[in-house]
Amino acid sequence: MAQIFNSSNSLYDFVVRDGNGVKGLVDTGISEVPERYIQPLQERIMNQHDSRVCDVPPIDLSKLNGPEHKKVVDEIVRATETLGFFQVVNHGMSLEQLESLKEAAHAFFSLPTEKKIMYRPGVTPMVKYGTSFVADIEKVMEWKDVLSMSYSSDEDALKYWPNQCKEVVLEYLKVSSKIVRDIMEILIVNLGVEPDDSIVEHLIGVKTVNMNYYPACPNPELTIGVGRHSDIGTITVLLQDGIGGLYVKVEDDNHAENGEWLEIPPIPGALVINIGDILQILSNGKYRSPEHRVKTTSSQSRVSIPVFLMPTLTEKIGPLAEMVKKDGLAHYKEVLVKDYVTNYFAHVHAGKKPLDFARTFNSA
Numbered sequence: 310m311a312q313i314f315n316s317s318n319s320l321y322d323f324v325v326r327d328g329n330g331v332k333g334l335v336d337t338g339i340s341e342v343p344e345r346y347i348q349p350l351q352e353r354i355m356n357q358h359d360s361r362v363c364d365v366p367p368i369d370l371s372k373l374n375g376p377e378h379k380k381v382v383d384e385i386v387r388a389t390e391t392l393g394f395f396q397v398v399n400h401g402m403s404l405e406q407l408e409s410l411k412e413a414a415h416a417f418f419s420l421p422t423e424k425k426i427m428y429r430p431g432v433t434p435m436v437k438y439g440t441s442f443v444a445d446i447e448k449v450m451e452w453k454d455v456l457s458m459s460y461s462s463d464e465d466a467l468k469y470w471p472n473q474c475k476e477v478v479l480e481y482l483k484v485s486s487k488i489v490r491d492i493m494e495i496l497i498v499n500l501g502v503e504p505d506d507s508i509v510e511h512l513i514g515v516k517t518v519n520m521n522y523y524p525a526c527p528n529p530e531l532t533i534g535v536g537r538h539s540d541i542g543t544i545t546v547l548l549q550d551g552i553g554g555l556y557v558k559v560e561d562d563n564h565a566e567n568g569e570w571l572e573i574p575p576i577p578g579a580l581v582i583n584i585g586d587i588l589q590i591l592s593n594g595k596y597r598s599p600e601h602r603v604k605t606t607s608s609q610s611r612v613s614i615p616v617f618l619m620p621t622l623t624e625k626i627g628p629l630a631e632m633v634k635k636d637g638l639a640h641y642k643e644v645l646v647k648d649y650v651t652n653y654f655a656h657v658h659a660g661k662k663p664l665d666f667a668r669t670f671n672s673a
């Protein structure tokens with residue numbers, strides 16, 4: 310029997326405060342989504358079956374160490390300067406490891422609520438279990454639960470991260486950090502900056518792995534899994550399962566509001582790479598932090614596992630001097646990462662609005 314939620318408050322208490330999440334809501338047997346999840350028309354992802362699917366083949370990272378090095382570098386640079394999204398294969402994670410990661414995500418979210426709430430903010434260090442994006446300030450919530458794991462050391466990860474996933478997530482984080490280090494070095498050199506390990510490490514020093522869980526939804530046409538946003542950091546690595554539903558906005562320089570949404574299709578064995586706001590700022594806008602969103606589906610629960618990399622909160626970031634010199638002006642000002650983060654989380658489902666915080670009058 311479906312539980313009755315008499316008011317928006319009782320729903321909020323059940324899902325957010327008591328930690329049952331969207332998964333708990335679905336498990337009550339609801340046949341329709343509650344009003345709190347019904348998106349305004351302009352945010353719904355409808356009729357995407359006739360939208361285009363990105364057909365750019367995945368980039369083979371193993372070729373970076375062979376005769377085709379230059380070609381692979383060019384592919385990475387081109388993808389970063391245009392869509393800001395690309396996929397990679399032969400990255401160092403085996404198919405079995407990717408499978409166990411997805412299974413670990415399902416295993417965690419299948420735990421009873423009383424086990425999951427041990428990972429709510431403030432209970433266990435380094436881990437945050439929750440739902441939606443910033444549920445306290447969202448008028449309409451996302452159809453998503455999330456587990457967020459911060460990295461400080463292997464020891465802390467193995468001590469605090471949930472048993473259902475800690476080992477495989479730690480392996481994934483290591484491989485992802487290596488992938489990002491290699492890509493970042495290529496991107497930095499392409500900007501005319503001397504490659505220096507300390508710059509690269511600096512830009513990816515803060516590492517967080519999320520596990521997103523999107524339960525099957527009775528009204529996928531009314532809801533969203535993740536609303537329009539761009540990622541905050543330098544580079545994100547993402548594993549998505551085979552269900553699909555990740556869309557990226559193709560920016561049209563003259564009519565950014567009219568850009569079309571392109572699906573980033575699941576490719577077995579591939580990882581998705583995308584650029585975040587901080588790298589857009591550092592590159593003075595040469596690299597794009599694309600707006601993206603995720604739809605829900607009625608057939609199965611979807612999982613995705615992003616690794617977010619960014620500089621430490623006390624760093625200042627701004628366009629690299631080489632880029633300002635080359636472009637003749639700075640499109641962004643210097644900001645403290647901490648202030649950028651605060652500003653970012655104050656804007657929910659607002660696409661690339663958070664970037665305005667760092668724009669100068671010269672900005673395109």
Ligand SMILES: O=C(O)CCC(=O)C(=O)O
Pocket residue numbers: 519521535540547549554555601602603612613615
């Ligand atoms: O679920 C996905 O495919 C993407 C999730 C995402 O964009 C995010 O967590 O920032």
Ligand SMILES: [Fe+2]
Pocket residue numbers: 538539540601
């Ligand atoms: Fe994202």
